[in-house]
Structures are given as structure tokens and as C-alpha cells.
Amino acid sequence: MPARERETVRAGFGGTQMLEEEDAKGLVPASVAGNGPSQKAFATKNHLVRNAFAVLQAFRGSDDWLTSRELSQRACLPKSSGHRLILTLEELGALVRGPHGRYRPGMLLVSLSQTVGIAQLLREASNRIMQDLAKRLQLTVHLGMLEDGMVAYVDKVSTPTAFPAYTRVGSKLEAYCSGLGKVLLAALPPDRLENFILDGDLVALTPQTITDRTQLRAELEKVRLQGYAVDDREYQADMRCVAVPICDSDGRVMAALSVTGRATEVPIEQCERIHCELTAMGRAITQRLSPNRGR
Numbered sequence: 344m345p346a347r348e349r350e351t352v353r354a355g356f357g358g359t360q361m362l363e364e365e366d367a368k369g370l371v372p373a374s375v376a377g378n379g380p381s382q383k384a385f386a387t388k389n390h391l392v393r394n395a396f397a398v399l400q401a402f403r404g405s406d407d408w409l410t411s412r413e414l415s416q417r418a419c420l421p422k423s424s425g426h427r428l429i430l431t432l433e434e435l436g437a438l439v440r441g442p443h444g445r446y447r448p449g450m451l452l453v454s455l456s457q458t459v460g461i462a463q464l465l466r467e468a469s470n471r472i473m474q475d476l477a478k479r480l481q482l483t484v485h486l487g488m489l490e491d492g493m494v495a496y497v498d499k500v501s502t503p504t505a506f507p508a509y510t511r512v513g514s515k516l517e518a519y520c521s522g523l524g525k526v527l528l529a530a531l532p533p534d535r536l537e538n539f540i541l542d543g544d545l546v547a548l549t550p551q552t553i554t555d556r557t558q559l560r561a562e563l564e565k566v567r568l569q570g571y572a573v574d575d576r577e578y579q580a581d582m583r584c585v586a587v588p589i590c591d592s593d594g595r596v597m598a599a600l601s602v603t604g605r606a607t608e609v610p611i612e613q614c615e616r617i618h619c620e621l622t623a624m625g626r627a628i629t630q631r632l633s634p635n636r637g638r
Contacts, residue, residue, distance in 0.1 A: 394420055394428055399437060399448065408445035462488065462497045465589075465598055468631040472624050473500040473600075480617075482602040482609070483508045486589075489527040492539050494518050497598065506582065506604045516578070519545055519559055520552045522586030523599040525572035529563040530588060530596035536563065551576040571618040576606055583609040587621040592633035600625050 401409065401417035409417070415425025429446065432438040436451035465486060473484040477500040485508075486498040493515040501508075510516065518524025518539075528536060545554040553559050566572040574584035586601035600621055602609070609617065 391428070394418065394424075395432060395437075398425070398428060398432060399452070402448055408441055408447050410445055414446060461597070462495075464632060465628075466498045469589075469600070469628045470498060470500070472627055472631075473498060476500075476602065476620075476624055477502050477505065480602055480604075480620075481505060482604040485510060485523060485584075485586075485601045485603060486598060487523040487527070487601070488598045489518065489524070489531075490515065492518060492542070494521055494524045494527065494599075506608065508582065508603045509579065517546075517548070520548055520574065520577040522572045522574040522584035522601045522603075525563060525566050525574070526586045526588050526599040526601075527596065529566040529572070548578055549576055549580040551580070553577065569618075570622065571614075573611070573614050574601075574603075575611065581606055583611070583614075585609065585614050585617045585621060587618060587625050589625045589628050592629065600628070 397418035397420065398414050401414050411426045411429050412422060414429055415422050418425060420428070429438060433440055433446070433449070436449045438446045439449040440446055465488070469486055473486065476482075477484045481502055481504060483499065483501040483505045485496060487494045487496050489495070494517070495515050496510050496512050499508075499510060499512050516524075518528050528539060531539065540556050540559060545552070545556065545559065547554050553562055571585060571587045574582070574586070576583060578584070582603060583606045584601050584603040586599050588596040589598040589600055591597045602617060602621065
């Protein structure tokens with residue numbers, strides 16, 4: 344390996360040589376390269392960090408083993424500079440090299456992921472939005488995730504005059520008879536969804552609860568197509584709920600957001616309008632979680 348290349352590998356995240364080489368080849372946008380030396384040095388490090396995260400975000404699943412070339416292609420990086428960056432990430436433990444020279448995420452990422460929970464991140468990103476929504480609609484707003492086939496309530500915001508929904512943060516309730524649960528179930532892969540439907544009885548909580556498996560499959564398909572779910576007095580006899588998915592920056596459903604009220608406060612003919620407002624709020628939460636993705 345030429346001396347210049349060895350120095351670049353050693354430079355890693357703290358160096359500027361890799362970007363300088365790309366800049367010389369016209370691979371760095373003018374907006375990133377900057378004007379003065381200090382601005383250019385800052386932009387250099389910033390660009391390297393962005394490239395590093397582009398590599399890490401190239402993986403699409405836990406069983407995804409990728410070559411250096413595949414990682415560089417997915418991260419939209421030149422093959423040579425992408426390979427040097429991958430070597431640095433491997434040295435740091437962010438990537439691990441396995442059979443046939445293929446890479447997957449390393450233990451450093453596992454360790455970092457354990458320092459903060461998804462539920463905590465969701466609460467911090469969504470609470471203000473939920474408060475605004477509850478105040479504007481005078482309805483109870485819930486945030487939930489799917490855990491072991493149940494809806495885990497991550498956050499709840501209500502107003503003094505809102506309908507008293509029998510839920511609390513940290514509790515888990517059945518998924519098949521709630522708006523949140525229907526949204527989360529509809530996003531499951533077909534095999535996991537079928538396992539859920541066949542596992543256990545669908546107990547009626549009210550006369551409106553769906554207890555027939557064929558009917559539940561049809562209901563979840565409807566949810567998938569229309570992009571939102573309605574709990575039409577299925578969990579509580581006098582309560583109606585509208586729920587939408589919250590997606591991560593790659594479009595995968597990670598949670599659900601809902602508004603709940605008396606059936607008279609959430610008339611069925613208003614569900615479409617409420618769904619549109621909820622969807623906008625869901626996108627705002629996604630943007631707070633990943634503010635720079637897609638830019």
C-alpha cells in the first residue's frame with residue numbers, strides 16, 4: 344500500500360486526507376468544501392461523519408452481510424474512499440468482518456443501542472406534538488408500540504375534559520381490538536401476522552369486538568390499504584379511536600399514534616379528517632427522530 348494511502352487509513356475520523364483526495368477529484372460538493380481553511384477543515388470532518396453513517400445505514404436487516412463494494416454502492420461512495428472508511432469502522436468495532444470478506448454491524452453499535460431505549464426516544468420526540476394535538480382536538484392521545492403481540496403504551500396525553508380511557512403508560516393491552524394494535528399488526532410480515540392470528544382466542548371485550556379470524560384478516564388488510572385504523576367501540580363500548588402508523592426514516596412502522604374519545608366525539612364520518620391530521624403529526628414525529636434523513 345502506498346505511503347499516502349496508509350496515512351489516509353490511519354487518519355480515520357480525525358483526519359482530513361480522505362476528503363482532500365475526494366475534493367481534488369471533484370467528489371466533494373462546493374457547499375461541503377467551504378471557503379477558508381478552518382471552514383474547510385470543519386466541513387471535512389462533518390462530511391466524513393456523514394459518510395460513516397451512510398455506510399452504517401446501508402444495512403437493511405440483521406442478517407445482511409455486505410462486501411465493501413456493496414456497502415460503498417449503497418452509501419453512494421467511491422469504491423476506494425468507501426473501502427478506507429469501512430476499514431476504519433472495522434477498527435473501531437462499528438463493523439465486523441465475517442466469512443468471505445463480508446461485513447455486518449459490530450458490537451460497538453450493540454453497546455451504543457443499549458444506552459437509550461426506543462420508547463424513551465419516542466416519548467421525547469412526540470410529547471409536545473401530542474400535547475398540542477390533545478389540546479386542539481380535546482381528545483386523549485396515545486402512543487404505542489407492539490411488544491409480544493400486545494400494545495405497550497409508551498405515552499398518553501389527555502385534557503381535564505377528555506373521555507376517561509382506561510389506559511396508562513407502561514401497561515399492555517390486546518392488539519386486535521384497539522386502533523393502535525390494528526395499525527401495528529397490519530405492518531407485520533405475513534408469517535408473523537398469521538402466527539399472531541392463530542395464537543390464542545380473540546376474546547370479545549364488547550359486542551363490537553372482532554372475534555372471527557377471517558374478519559380480523561380482512562380488517563387488517565383494510566388498515567394496510569387505507570393507512571389508518573379505527574377502533575369502533577371494540578375495546579370500550581362507548582369509545583371510538585383513530586390510529587395511524589409512525590414510521591422510521593426508512594418507512595418501517597415502529598409505533599402508532601391515536602386519538603380517543605366518546606363515540607359521539609369521534610363520529611365515524613369524521614375519521615378520515617382525523618386520520619389526515621394524525622398522519623401529519625406522525626410525520627412530524629418521524630422528522631424529529633431523524634431530522635436529517637432524506638435531505
